[in-house]
Amino acid sequence: MGDFNEVLTPGNVEEGFINVVNEIPCGSNHKIEWDRKKKLFKLDRDEPIVFAKPTNYGFIPQTLDEDGDELDVLLLTDKPLSTGVYLEAKIIGVMKFVDDGEVDDKIVAVPADDRNNGNSINSLEDVPSQLIKQIEFHFNHYKDMKKPGTTKVESWGDIDEAKSVVKDAISRWNNR
Numbered sequence: 001m002g003d004f005n006e007v008l009t010p011g012n013v014e015e016g017f018i019n020v021v022n023e024i025p026c027g028s029n030h031k032i033e034w035d036r037k038k039k040l041f042k043l044d045r046d047e048p049i050v051f052a053k054p055t056n057y058g059f060i061p062q063t064l065d066e067d068g069d070e071l072d073v074l075l076l077t078d079k080p081l082s083t084g085v086y087l088e089a090k091i092i093g094v095m096k097f098v099d100d101g102e103v104d105d106k107i108v109a110v111p112a113d114d115r116n117n118g119n120s121i122n123s124l125e126d127v128p129s130q131l132i133k134q135i136e137f138h139f140n141h142y143k144d145m146k147k148p149g150t151t152k153v154e155s156w157g158d159i160d161e162a163k164s165v166v167k168d169a170i171s172r173w174n175n176r
Contacts, residue, residue, distance in 0.1 A: 025080035063169035
């Protein structure tokens with residue numbers, strides 16, 4: 001396996017498209033992370049099944065969030081994506097998130113070519129409110145068994161706010 005940060009760009013952020021590498025399939029309780037130094041995926045931990053991910057979970061190459069990791073993406077698809085799959089995705093918003101006192105925002109995206117849904121999801125307003133509630137509940141509580149109260153979804157932002165978060169993360173990567 002190669003290094004995603006060497007072979008992929010962040011994407012065409014200005015036009016609202018990003019490259020995403022999937023780490024965790026939707027429905028998985030495995031915390032799989034990209035190990036930047038070893039250039040491999042690593043099973044970091046096995047979470048209780050009640051905390052299975054409500055979406056696919058990945059990252060944007062050549063970005064750094066304020067927590068020092070690549071910028072996270074919540075990727076909405078009808079079926080789980082395998083670990084290591086990459087794709088072009090369309091930005092639809094951002095979940096402003098704090099984890100243990102650190103900013104750990106999550107870009108929300110859908111596949112750029114989503115023929116299954118007729119490319120009908122173009123913003124957070126197009127996402128079923130029940131799924132938004134499930135995502136928010138998950139991220140507010142997934143550490144409750146070990147570190148209760150250490151995670152908080154602060155707000156949801158639109159596409160422009162999401163693009164700004166991505167651009168800041170690209171800048172951090174380029175200035176590391």
